[in-house]
Amino acid sequence: MIWHIIKRELFDHINSLRFILTFLILSALMVTNAVVHLQTHQDRVRDYSEDVTNTSNELKSRTQLYSLAEKGPGRLYKRPSSLSFIADGGEAYLPRRTYNEGSWSKSGIGGRVKSNWWLSYGSVNPDAKDFRPQATKIDWVFIITYLLSFIPLLFTFDALSGEREQGTLRLCLANPISRPTLLIGKFLGTLITVLIPFIFAVLLNLAVISTDSWTQLSGADWGRLGLILLIATSYAGIFIGLGLMVSAGTREPRVSLVILLLIWVATVVFMPSTLGILSTKWMTPVQTDDQFDASKDAALRQISTDFDDRMQTIKEKKSPNLLSMSELEKLFETSPEEAMAAARKMQEAWETEGDEEMALKAEYINKDVEIRERFNRQHLDAQIAQVQRARDITRFSPAAIVQYALESMAGTGFNRHLQFLEHVHRYIKQFREFIVETDRADIQSRHLIGIPKGMSEKPIASEAIPEFEDKVTFSDTFNTATLDLLLLVLLLGVFLSGAFIVFLRAEV
Amino acid sequence: MLRNLIRQEILGHLMSARFLAAVVITLLLVVANAVVLLEDYEQRLARYNHQENVHRQKIQEAKTYSFLKLFVERPPNPLSVFSSGLDKRLGSTFEIYHGSVPMISSGSARGLENPFLNLFTKIDLVLIFQVVLSLMALLFAYDAISGDWESGTLRLVISHPVRRGSILFAKYIGAMLCLLLPVLMSLILVLILLSLNSTIYLSGENFLRIGGIVLTTSTYLSVFYLIGLVVSTITRRTATSLMICMFLWVALVLVYPNWSRFSINPVGDTSAERSSTNQQVEQIWEEVDREERQFIANSPLEGESPRFNLSYSDWSSSWGDRRRQINAKVQKESEPLVPHLQKYNETMETLYIRLAEQTALIRKKNLDNTSLRKATWDERLMKLSPAGLYTFATSAWAGTDLEGMSDFVRAVQDYRRTTINYLHDKKAFGSRQWFASDQGTVDWWDLPQFRFAPANAWENATRALPELLLLLLTNLALFTVIFLFFTKIEV
Structure with a gap:
């Protein structure tokens, strides 16, 4: 029935x-x-394969x-889908790469x-x-x-x-x-x-x-x-x-x-x-972008000053009685020769790099x-x-x-x-x-x-x-x-x- | 008699379930969306004010003339609640720099909270009218003639001493009044919501524009009602006329506007045009390098610009493409070279201004031939459907169309010229304060302010006129067709 x-x-x-x-x-x-x-898919696939080859060539050229x-x-x-005609999915609004x-x-x-x-x-x-x-x-x-x-x-x-x-x-x-x-x-x-x-x-x-x-x-x-x-x-x-x-x-x-x-x-x-x-x-x-940038920058500044401080202590420990920048500037005004010598010493201390410094940098x-x-x-x-x-x-x-x-x-x-x-x-x-x-x-x-x-x-x-x-x-x-x-x-x-x-x- | 007919029509519609349903759905959609749209507008306004403050601070931070970072922000349009057009989409921050002329495409849209939210399509109030009420207009019309014909009431009415024209007229007036009722009711609701909101203020001109939008809405709805009447008169069977009406609606309102934009690319590939423009611009800028070399050869300045062979006790700079922002303190021994440096700056910056205007002509031509041409062609194709005509007419009224955006860009370009004149008046380009703040920082107290007054309502009306006229013409044509058919119809 x-x-x-x-x-x-x-x-x-x-x-x-x-x-x-x-x-x-x-x-x-x-x-x-x-x-x-x-009409459009061909370009998409071609662009993608070109981009991927470029990336891979660049990667392979690095030997170090x-x-x-x-x-x-x-x-x-991002690999384009061959089924993109089924759902576009607002692809234009999503980043297609990192x-x-x-x-x-x-x-x-x-x-x-x-x-x-x-x-x-x-x-x-x-x-x-x-x-x-x-x-x-x-x-x-x-x-x-x-x-x-x-x-x-x-x-x-x-x-x-x-x-x-x-x-x-x-x-x-x-x-x-x-x-x-x-x-x-x-x-x-x-x-x-x-x-x-x-x-x-x-x-x-x-x-x-x-x-x-x-x-x-x-x-x-x-x-x-x-x-x-x-x-x-x-x-x-x-x-x-x-x-x-x-x-x-x-x-x-x-x-x-x-x-x-x-x-x-x-x-x-x-x-x-x-x-x-x-x-x-x-x-x-x-x-918002501004807030995000601000909080990120604050965190980055924090580790940057942290690094400076620790590096300073390491250097001071290695070669004591180094002058600070402001002291050096003051010294320049009174006796330039002495200051030059101090500056040279400072540069030397900065440039010689031990394991400790390298570990800190890394x-x-x-x-x-x-x-x-x-x-x-x-x-x-x-x-x-x-x-x-x-x-x-x-x-x-x-x-x-x-x-x-x-x-x-x-x-x-x-x-x-x-x-x-x-x-x-x-x-x-x-x-x-x-x-x-x-x-x-x-x-x-x-x-x-x-x-x-x-x-x-x-x-x-x-x-x-x-x-x-x-x-x-x-x-x-x-x-x-x-x-x-x-x-x-x-x-x-x-x-x-x-x-x-x-x-x-x-x-x- | 005519009044009786009209009254009967109106009463018939008002008592019907479809009218009630139409009103309820329209109002629900309007209120839900209006709340969102108003809040969205408020947020944009808040962001606009915030950005304005940031820009103002940036001016004060500039210690030398070259360090001036001048930005202009496009205020959100309150009528974008009705027709969002391009207002929310296009970038709204423009940089004012004498070495580059701002174009409509150079606005940047930084500060979007969540770019992924673009995945949801944007809705404005006009879209609700466009979709829901056109459907209602067809539902009012599909059985207007054929239904009466089938049930025999048509014969009954015509047996009275009434002209057929007046029957048609009565039906038209009755239905249009009933269709406008939800429009007006939702308008009142939106205005109530607006008045509850203290941050949004509508000027008298804006009320005129809203009036224009309502006028356009009524002509648009009338087109759909008349389409329904034509179908109803021709087919004489309600079932057939209903199906034709529904498919026509899907095709005209939902499918065609999207289809034309999706499948037709009337301008074709423009990448060649773009690269040739870039080449031309490059060539023009090569002239700068030539003149720069020539100038340096004839002057005691040596070394790399912009430091040259001067010595500075303090130097901070910021680089952009060909743009140098410098704040330096010149040491005493280099003092004799300073006038030459000033001369250099003056020559180069005035050259930048001249070449910026030259490249602007080329860039504008390119823009006209590529993006803008595509946009206008897309518009034209979309306007083959009444729904497209309606969209563009309302955005012209609201001032959120391409013309409205161009108005703003023109104001920005004028402002750039004003600031250049200001800098010239102050002899800033050749001054020491261009690059050095050692003899006092720049005081920006008399820097001209940016002002933008949107086009007046009359201008909006003339912009919306072509589409409005086309809608009216469609109305007229449809009305003639119905009249011809209806007078010949056998009852």
């Missing part, structure tokens, strides 16, 4: 005007998406262990000290110089979140209320058909009707994209695509459930349509951004790197936490859930950026361990990482230097998407059972 109902629904829908319009609009958008992807510590691993790039803030050197007591490389994350704000009007990218996320919710509503708003108005519902239920059967029949019939044009458009899209040699889809990618279709299906199912629920609860199809459309506008169009921005207003604000440099990285990391973590919380709140809207799930699947967007950062951190750790290990292998070295004289001077084999790899595994994407997938299934269940309850209680 249920097959009969599904079949009837299906034929009814397929013959309707809305089905043809759905077909047209979905196909047009999917083709546009594919064509634009073909100290230069590795001083200059660091170079820029680390940055290098620069270096410093300081001279004074104890001679010259030069900084080592530290990791900084950078930030991008492309809007500041962009006068072009803002628009959302037409990716699968756009097509799915907007259209696969809007179209199900257009197919279901009159599914029950319309039949009730015409009286066919009463006729139908006079036959030995249970209400749940009727509802499930309607649900599945509509779902299949919506999925037919969608799947067709998807195939069209993939056909165009497969002509491109720059986008090669691996087996895991096809697995992801399958999951994406599943997500799209359950998302459409949620809105079919919602449509049936409202349609069962109202007498007139006109009223159910208005209610549905307004719910749709609120949840799909406005909630994902409004809730996100709204929620940040009640969170504790993140430090300690200072490493502490400097540590503080800078810690502050950068804390600032970044605070920003990330704020965005995470805002995203959690936007998950009230199923459109946002689908967006995040698709981003995880496609390997773009915010979660992907976090994965990239995690890879970077892991790599930096590995890189530094490599320096320490190589240094330890050399018995002639003083094992003071961070200063030229303290490290192994043996040339290093370029193949031995670890290289950065930004590879996303299938389990990674699945882990980040699990919550969203669960939420989607939950919502589907809620709306379907809601439709059941309302329909069971409804008078025919």
